[in-house]
Amino acid sequence: MKLLLSISLLLSVSCFAQTGKIKGTVMDNTKSSLPGVNILIKGTGLGTHTDYSGLFELSGINDGNYVLSISSLGFKTRELPFTISQNEVDLKTITLYAGDEILREVVVEGERENKFSRSKTAYVSKLPLKDFENTQVYSTITNYLLKSQIITNFDDALKNATGVENLWTSTGRGGDGAGYFSLRGFSVQPKLVNGLPGLTNGTINPANIERIEVLKGPSATLFGNAVSSYGGLINVVTKKPYAGTGGELSFTTGSFGLNQITGDFNTALNKEKNLYFRLNTSYATERSFQDAGFRKSFFVAPSLSYKVNNNLSFSFYGEITQAEQTNPMFLFLNRSAPTASRNLKELGYNNKLSFTSNDLTLQNPTQNYRVEMDYKLSDAWESQTLISKSATSTKGYYSYLFDYGILGNDTFTRYLNRQNEYTGTSDIQQNFIGDFRAGSLRNRVVIGLDYFSATSTSNGTGYAFYGNVTPEGGSSGDNPFTADEVETTAYPLSAPAVDAVLATQPVSNSKSRYNIYSAYASDVLNLTNTLSVMVGLRLDHFDNVGSITTSDDDYNQTTLSPKFGILYQPVADKVSVFANYQNGFTNVAPSLVGNPEDGPQTIKTFRPEQANQIEFGIKTNIIKNKLNATVSYYDIRVTDQVIADPASPFNKIQGGEIFSKGFEIELNANPVNGLNIRGGYSNNDSKTTKSDNSEILNRRPLDAGSKHIYNAWANYEVPGGKLKGFGMGAGINGASERYAINYASTGDFMLPAYTVANASLFYQAENYRIGVKLNNAFNKEYYKGWSTIAPQMPRALLANITYTF
Structure with missing residues (x-):
């Protein structure tokens, strides 16, 4: 019996010793606790997150040797070996140091929560900051969301951002040929790539997108006015190299001739495995649902990451795109006289007609390059040097249809030209990013210098009359700007026929340039663990060279752009209440003033036009990050617009004003394992309240888009069992009616509300x-x-197959 009892005791002790637990506390280099840090035991399905105090604990670990991976966006990942042999391992304090997003191992283990949201980014505030700590509102569209919706174009991707509405798709024309979107009552184009200026005259291929960040409200303090609007800005974050070898091949086909093949490959280039290379590429073709129209594109995006040592790293990102398309033929309504029809039903528009041909195309080669050097100066400070170059061109035929209101019967006149345009930008930034304590107060600081230069050339022809059309498909050759009625039998939509007409047009030969010199600083100051304030300021000097052949259009302006925010967490790490003041501005050219009868007119200079936003709201991060919601109210006031002086027709003053106010709700949820939900709603009220233009006074601006915009998408993937991996998704996008035209002399032309379902x-x-x-x-x-x-x-069916290796 004694022998049996001894054996039983030994077996019991052995059984208890077979499993154990590990615990620890994660902090940054200033000894502040880090909540929400990812804790994974590599090679197992075990993982957790740190709590608000930075604590974590994992139990049920079998005896053995393991490697613990500790990672958080904005910090360098740490891997710690440990051994379970005596029931419990206490790692005490683990310190993470600030870093960047390069050379980060991609690990997919266990269940990932909230795949539709991103909690931290290094771009929105130019320093690593969690959304929950940020007083600015922004929407993030993740790569997982793009894949779940089989997104093949940029316009569809942005439908997932709360309060964003497409005004018109990319035209490909020179200068401003990228797509336009309405955001908080103002138009905006995507001009930021990885936090730096990046241009395109065509559409952006989503195959190289890691995520899209839509920053809400005037954002000139940190980014300047060259890449942002009063409504906000759009930042495209591209795919970057990671530690490991792998990739994927993907093919998508669909309605209207859609075919797209993409490739993604990542590998180390040396034995030390501190130099990694990644290549993304795609070739796509698509036809229009109309009787003519197409787009084809090819891009290659090489990127390199080189970690010299623990203090120094370099990265390079490039994207080279070759694209050709027919420009979409919008019907431009008359802006000074009423259109014969007041709505789409009266117009009788046959929307299957393109009013163009596949012979009249635009080519849009685009290049974006970015080089980054990160150097750790100390435990508290890091130096970040950034250089970007962008170039985009347009060559080919551009045409538009405009209702001049002269010929009547809803007749639209076609004008076209041959484009030969170029825009190039250069940007150099030097940032110093700090995370330190002054006494008991934590400071997260960015101090930066920025030089931006943009050059544009135009060598295109003038616009030539090329016949008329009616919305239902009629045509005529009577030029509305000639005295006689002349009926030309045909205006063939072929390149040789168009070239013959354009041969009589003058050819432009212009080149212009401007430079911007800026300094900025921002500090997120933690007064307590739950109360923080953010203060930022930009000094911006705009130097307009204008046409390089003359100095008559030269001018410069200097302005200050402040920013302030306050955030309080009534429930630590679960609920935050915030308010912000944000500023935007637009440089204004001087103008001639004075009565010519009294002598020569004089040049009058102006202050930059200003936009100031007041916003407040609430952010939630509850049920272990399974429910993220943001609710905010904003009020944007645009002032100092240059208008005619009511007291003198020969003078101009800065008295024009616009307001745009509203509220937004965004929800990202992971209520049960495998189910991810995203939804958004925005309400916007905009009006021009002071202007010398009676046509727009007290009316909603056209670029304000719809008053109500909403979107939703739910995706469910069976997490286990015989049906593991099967899933489905469904969602809607919609908007209320909106003005296509809204002027005093024209009245309004309304586009109807819509709700579109996808699955x-x-x-x-x-x-x-x-x-x-x-x-x-x-x-x-x-x-x-x-x-x-x-x-x-219209309705379109897409099919995709992706192989990952």
Whole structure:
């Protein structure tokens, strides 16, 4: 019996010793606790997150040797070996040091929560800051969301951002050929790539997108006015090298001739495995749903990451795109006289007509390059040097249809030219990023210098009359600007026929340039663990060289752009209440003033036009990051617009004003394992309240878009069992009616409200994914526009297969 009892005791002790636990506390170099840090035991399904105090604990670990991975965005990942042999391992304090996003190992283990949201970014505030700590509101569209929706174009990707509405798609024309979007009552174009200026005259291919960040409200303090608008800005974050070897091949096909093949490959280039290379590439073709129109594009995006040592690293990102397309033929409504029809029903528009041909195309080669050097000066400070170059061109035929209101019967006149345009930008930034304590107060600081230069050349022809059309498909050759009625029998839409007409047009030969010199600083100051303030300021000097052949249009302006925010967490790490003041500005050219009868006119200079936003709201991060919500109210006031002086027709003053106010709600949820939900709603009220232009006074601006915008998408993937990997998704996008035209002399032309439904089915295996997507499932006919009428895509079916290695 004694022998049996001894054996039983030994077995019991052995059983208890087979499992154990590990615990520790994660802090930054200033000894501040880090909540929400990812804790993973490599090679197992065990993982957790640190709590608000930076504490973590994992139990049920079998005896053995392991490696613990500790990672958080904005910090360098640490890997710590440990051994479980005596029931419990206490790692005490683990310190993470600030870093960047390069050379980060991609690890997929266990269940990932809230795949539709991103909690931290190094771009929005130019320093690593969690959304929950940020007084500015922004929407993040993740790569997982893009994949779940089988997104093949940038316009569809931005439908997932709360309060964003497409005004018109990319035209490809020179200078401003990228797409336009309405954001908080103002138009904006995507001009930021990885936090630096990046241009395109065509559309952006989503195959190289890691995520899209839409910053809300005037953002000139940190980014300047060259890449932002009063409504906000759009930052495209591209895919970057990571530690490891792998990649994927993907093919998507669909309605209207869509075919797209993409490739992604990542590998180390040396034995030390501190130099990594990644290549993303894509070739795509697509036809229009109309009788003519197409787009084809090819891009290659090489990137390098080189970690010299623990203090110094370099990275390079490039994207080279070759694209050709027919420019979409919007119907431009008259801005000074009423259109014969007052709505789409009266117009009788046959939206299957393109009013162009596949012979009249635009080519849009684009290049974006970015070089970054990060150097750790100390435990508290890091130096970041950034250089970016962008170049975009347009060559080919651009045309538009405009209702001049002269010929009547809703007749639109076609004008076209041959484009030969170029825009190039250069940007150099030097940032010093600090995370330190002054006494008991934690400071997260960025101090930067920025030089930006943009050059544009134009060698295109003038615009020539090329016939008339009616919305239902009629045509005529009577030029509305000639005295006689002359009916030309035909205006063939072919390149040789158009070239013959354009041969009589003058050719432009102009080149212009401007430079911006800036200094900025921002500090996020933690007064307590739950109360913080943010203060920022930018000094901006604008130097307009104008045409390089003359100095008559030269001018310069200097302005200050402040920013302030306060954030309080009534429930630590779960609920934050915030308020902010944000500023934007636009440089204003001097103007001639004075009565010519009294002598020569004089040059009058002006202050930059200003936009100031007051915003307050609440952010939640509850149920272990499974429910993120942001609710905010904003009020933007634009002042100092240059208008005619009511007291003198020969003088100009800065008295024009616009207001834009509203509220937004965004929700990202992971209520049960495998289910991810995203939804958003925005309400915007905009009006021009002071102006010398009676046509727009007390009216809603056209670029304000719809008053109500909403979106939702739910994606469910079976997490286990025989159906593991199968899933489905469904969602809607919609908007209220909006003005295509809204002027005093024209009245209004309203585009109707719409709600579009989309759905998908997929199967996700270990190394491949198969999916189908139905866009505009109920074949809703709907339109968008900005003084234009642009028909949108009808029902379309897409199929995708992706292989991962």
